[in-house]
Amino acid sequence: MSRVAKKPIALPKGVDINVANDTITAKGPKGTLSVAKPAGIELKVDGGNAVFSTESAEQIALTGTLRAILANMVKGVSEGFERKLELVGVGYRAAMQGKDLNLSLGYSHPILFKAPEGITIATPTQTEVVVSGADKQRVGEVAAKIRGFRPPEPYKGKGVKYAGEVIIRKEAKKA
Structure with a gap:
């Protein structure tokens, strides 16, 4: 089972994450980036952290990949x-x-x-x-x-x- 998918993403100040129409959008001081969200994967943003979850065992690997992509997006819109x-x-x-x-x-x-x-x-x-x-x-x-x-x-x-x-x-x- 993937451990990458369980790790929360810390959101720096000035970075917002929105989920709408199966698209995850990260907005920050360096710009705006978005990625498609596959069905069956949920993203919860609470406080300064974003956490992915899934119920399907087949989606675990995809969830870890999506988490890594979103972590790179957050770093990109904040630091570049x-x-x-x-x-x-x-x-x-x-x-x-x-x-x-x-x-x-x-x-x-x-x-x-x-x-x-x-x-x-x-x-x-x-x-x-x-x-x-x-x-x-x-x-x-x-x-x-x-x-x-x-x-x-x-x-x-x-x-x-x-x-x-x-x-x-x-x-x-x-x-």
Whole structure:
């Protein structure tokens, strides 16, 4: 039996959770997020906690998943999420052009990436990109898309990598 589903979600000040028409909506200072609520799962909000419950044994796993998603939504609308990327390589640069990200990654042309709605992209230095927003899934998706333009290669480690990511290096061919 899942223990994740039984754990209550602490609601910080300024975060409201509403359940209407099989949709759970979390509203806070960083924005509003919503998720569909499956039938057979109940959500009770009392005091500063939200607790899920279900009567069906088949719904336990889904309840734990929904609890984890709602906990990420609550953290996202109160604090937000961010993912840092590093550009490694000679001449690899990132710069903002309005709301668009301009990447020079060793190709014959620059790559212009438009930030989706609800996602903020910043470049503190020429070799760092910070993707932030309220939705954890969308922040990770955008960071993965930017990394996909030039993934790190195993011989020299050049490319776009996550901050703190360890690239396993290969030895070059011997003659």
